[in-house]
Structures are given as C-alpha cells and as structure tokens.
Amino acid sequence: MAIDHLDGRLIVLLAREPRIGVLEASRRLGVARGTVQARLDRLRSQGVIRGFGPEVDPAALGYPVTAFATLEIKQGQGADVRAHLTTVPEVLELHTTTGHGDMLCRLVARSNADLQRVIDRVVGFEGIVRASTAIVMENPVPLRIIPLVEQAAGDTEGC
Amino acid sequence: MAIDHLDGRLIVLLAREPRIGVLEASRRLGVARGTVQARLDRLRSQGVIRGFGPEVDPAALGYPVTAFATLEIKQGQGADVRAHLTTVPEVLELHTTTGHGDMLCRLVARSNADLQRVIDRVVGFEGIVRASTAIVMENPVPLRIIPLVEQAAGDTEGC
C-alpha cells in the first residue's frame, strides 16, 4: 500500500534531478537498472507517480498574481458552477470543501487590475452567491512533496 | 516576455505526453530537432518551465485527506511561523495572503482523525492566534496549466 525506502529514495532523487534517466538513477541508488525500471513501473501503475509533466510557472507566463477565492454556492448549482469554472483558464485548481464556503479555487491574473476581470468572470454566473478573495503576497513554501515522501518511506522501515 | 505559439504547443505536448523526448517532440510539432532543443533551453532558462519532476499523488502515498487551513498570526511572528510550518511534512504549500487570515496552507493527512494530529502540530506553536480549516471533499479541477498556456500562447499571435 505505501512505499518502501528504495521507492522513497528513487522519488526524491527524481524530484531533485529530473533529467537523469533510469540508468543514472540506478547508479546513484546502487541498485541494478532492472530494479529501478520495475520500481518505476510499479509506482506509475499504482498511481503514486502520476507523470513527469513540465512544471510551468504562471508568473513567467505573464500571470504573476495568485489568489484564492472562497465561493458560496446556491443549493443544487454545484455541477453548473464546476462546469463554468472549468472553462476559465485562470482557474488553476478547484476544490469543494466543508466549512464557511462551498468551494475554494486558485486563480492567477496578469495584474491586480486584471484579477478584477478574472473574478468578475468567475463570479459572473448565477449560482454563485458570494465570493471572498485572498491575494497571495508571498509563497514561503511552494508546493512540495519530498518531505512527505520521506516520511511515508521512512515509516515503513528504518532504513 | 510571454511565449509564442510554438512554445505553447511544445509545453502542451510535453504536458500531455511527458515521456517523449526532444526528437519525438520535434516530429510531432513538425520542426527541426535543434529548434525544439533551443526552445526548451530558452523556456527553462527563462523559468517558464521549472523542471520535470515526478508528480506524486499524496493519496496514493497514504494521505488521502486534503485540507486548507487559514491561519491568523500574531504580529511580528510571521518568520517564526513560516519556519515552523516548513518543518511539518504534511504542509504541502504555504502562502501569505491578504484578507481575513494571514496565511493559507494546504495540508494532507492519513485520515480525518489524523488530520486532527496534523492540525494540532501546525497550530501548536506560539504565534498562531487562530486557525480555521476547510476539508476538501472533491477536486473537480486538479491543478492544471494547459488552458493558461494555451491562452498565453494564443494571445501573442493568431495561429
């Protein structure tokens, strides 16, 4: 179910130096190439590793402003709102949540002024009752997974 | 500053089929290998593409519960809180924001019960005044970048 220590080391290695291939990884980890190959295949088929897509920085694309919007949805309009938000390119992520709001979405925009346009487009839809937005100022911890992988790998055995 | 249409097609292609190499990409895009090579180098040096790290699914690692916590910080304790949260593996992401709270962080946990442990660890730190947590139920739009890339690429020229 979880991953073992070698899996963890492999994932961390790939996260740190994505350009290395299977052969180089096997050298670094001190195991045979076939082992790395098999581990990778298993991790992918188990869904632990979803893929190796490029990580794109929205800021470098011209969208330096990030914000999180909490949306309150009119009863029974959830599906329509989801469909609507999916069509907005600036909506990078959408979750339905418990708590004060009903949905939380991550937005990007070209500027603070442009954010207004994005928000207007997001909330300009029947079914959204209220929206409250928090603009991101700093991002002290960018999306990371390595510490979690290390914990998950370490739990299983003691190295 | 932004990216052109070929850049956009390249990024989308790589996002859809990450395992293809430079050579195969050049065939798909109908351009020379050197061109793809040069574009990739430029995109990486410009920071548009941060890397090709593996996308790991926390759920498959044994952390199926995701939550967002809004934290209110005592004046002047920001740096300490950041340092503290960095040490918690279950904190996948941390932002400082405008609005009601001062920080927003993304958490994962092994279960709803385990989430309590994580939150206790997160807020068990002088400097955090108040925390409100929203548990993610569904994720209709997983983190995506393709629509934004297409928009950014399309803006520049009309194909």
Added chain:
DNA sequence: AGTAGCACTATGCATATTGCCCAGTGATGT
C-alpha cells in the same frame, strides 16, 4: 542598399541510453 544578427532547417557522427532478453541468487512462504 548593404550587412550583421537571429532563428530555423537539415545533416552527420560518436557516445549514451533504452527496451528487451536471459540465467543465477537469495529470501519468503507453502
């Protein structure tokens, strides 16, 4: 006009990597 700079094409070549095969070994469970 003339020219320099730039991006792209097209090609070649040595080296490295991949995918696939196999036989052997040690640990585990029946």
Added chain:
DNA sequence: ACATCACTGGGCAATATGCATAGTGCTACT
C-alpha cells in the same frame, strides 16, 4: 523440499542525445 518473487549482472540491437556544421530566410540597423 519447493515454488515464487525481487533483485543482480550481463548482452544486444535500436534509438536518442549532445555537439557540430552549413545553408536559408527574415529583421533590424547603418
């Protein structure tokens, strides 16, 4: 004792990579 499984270590053909070259069309500058 025996089957199963993961790992090792090796070999092989096919492929991809990094690097270099020369030619072409376009743009910008003088």
